[in-house]
Amino acid sequence: MSLEKDLNDSNTYYAMHNRALIHKKPTPIQVVKVDYPARNAAKIVEAYYKTPSTTDYNGIYRGKAIDFEAKETHSATALTFRSIHPHQIQHLKKVLLHGGIGFFIIRFTRFNETYLIDAGIMIELYENGERQSISYAQVQQYGSLIRQSFQPRLCYLENVDTLYFKEENNYGK
Amino acid sequence: MSLEKDLNDSNTYYAMHNRALIHKKPTPIQVVKVDYPARNAAKIVEAYYKTPSTTDYNGIYRGKAIDFEAKETHSATALTFRSIHPHQIQHLKKVLLHGGIGFFIIRFTRFNETYLIDAGIMIELYENGERQSISYAQVQQYGSLIRQSFQPRLCYLENVDTLYFKEENNYGK
Numbered sequence: 382m383s384l385e386k387d388l389n390d391s392n393t394y395y396a397m398h399n400r401a402l403i404h405k406k407p408t409p410i411q412v413v414k415v416d417y418p419a420r421n422a423a424k425i426v427e428a429y430y431k432t433p434s435t436t437d438y439n440g441i442y443r444g445k446a447i448d449f450e451a452k453e454t455h456s457a458t459a460l461t462f463r464s465i466h467p468h469q470i471q472h473l474k475k476v477l478l479h480g481g482i483g484f485f486i487i488r489f490t491r492f493n494e495t496y497l498i499d500a501g502i503m504i505e506l507y508e509n510g511e512r513q514s515i516s517y518a519q520v521q522q523y524g525s526l527i528r529q530s531f532q533p534r535l536c537y538l539e540n541v542d543t544l545y546f547k548e549e550n551n552y553g554k
Numbered sequence: 555m556s557l558e559k560d561l562n563d564s565n566t567y568y569a570m571h572n573r574a575l576i577h578k579k580p581t582p583i584q585v586v587k588v589d590y591p592a593r594n595a596a597k598i599v600e601a602y603y604k605t606p607s608t609t610d611y612n613g614i615y616r617g618k619a620i621d622f623e624a625k626e627t628h629s630a631t632a633l634t635f636r637s638i639h640p641h642q643i644q645h646l647k648k649v650l651l652h653g654g655i656g657f658f659i660i661r662f663t664r665f666n667e668t669y670l671i672d673a674g675i676m677i678e679l680y681e682n683g684e685r686q687s688i689s690y691a692q693v694q695q696y697g698s699l700i701r702q703s704f705q706p707r708l709c710y711l712e713n714v715d716t717l718y719f720k721e722e723n724n725y726g727k
Contacts, residue, residue, distance in 0.1 A: 402648045404608055407582040410598065425583065428598040435577055439612065444653030446619035475575045480617030 384453040384488045391533035403440030434468045446481035453488035459514040460487055462507055470507055473500040482545050487520055496524035497540040557626040557661045564706035576613030608645045619654035626661035632687040633660055635680055643680055646673040655718050670713040671697035
């Protein structure tokens with residue numbers, strides 16, 4: 382299962398149980414040509430993927446605006462920053478400026494481990510770090526491991542509670 | 555100028571001046587077939603518009619999650635609820651449940667007037683009202699007129715301040 386599918390399933394679970402309202406934004410697509418083979422039936426016949434100007438996920442949790450980007454890597458050693466668009470870093474800076482909660486969710490597929498790491502730390506490494514990547518050791522050091530379960534697949538709101546709401550994690554939830 | 559363009563321009567202005575971070579979500583599109591006429595160049599050759607499951611706009615303002623839908627009508631008497639998807643009503647209910655600020659922005663193009671109206675009021679009319687529309691008189695009664703200017707085109711954060719932050723409007727801003 383891909384990280385995107387796991388997150389979508391988890392967000393559906395959280396929405397159904399009224400825990401949070403978090404959605405993946407649609408992929409931005411530039412539509413060039415549309416045909417109308419039948420009345421009211423629009424068929425897009427030429428379009429292109431656009432570079433995203435924001436992160437992939439956002440929503441509301443416990444009254445706060447939540448905004449994050451998800452990345453997975455097959456590398457066992459690091460996530461390269463080439464997979465993060467500069468626009469996404471600028472966007473997350475603004476999320477923090479306006480009082481939202483911003484973070485990255487990073488999966489190392491080799492280990493089947495998924496971490497949540499604060500956007501402020503990622504921005505610092507992205508802009509001022511010595512390397513153009515974040516190492517697996519840094520993700521372990523600065524991030525927090527997301528518990529996996531049957532439902533939700535990724536219990537990442539537990540990590541959000543601990544990091545941003547200064548609470549003990551309640552694993553009984 | 556369309557309402558969408560006015561809102562996008564206003565949101566760009568607000569973002570540039572660090573007043574708020576509000577984006578229009580991309581239109582959801584179901585991609586069926588993609589060609590690769592050249593390396594790294596993906597061309598979508600068959601795709602269809604999907605029914606939106608959420609509202610068009612969301613973001614962060616003064617630490618709060620903001621979520622709204624924008625509609626314009628050429629009618630001089632009412633906005634029909636047929637233009638609002640049931641999914642969008644369900645979505646806005648959840649926005650309110652989770653502590654976000656939710657509303658509609660409605661433009662009557664005949665009068666070049668644009669109003670902000672709280673989602674709670676719209677949901678009540680949508681679900682329990684006598685008609686399948688909201689009349690121009692109701693929009694005037696329950697909504698608040700958005701001031702227009704050169705920049706931003708629609709000063710709708712003034713209305714948000716007044717309605718949701720219990721403050722006097724500061725027209726000097």
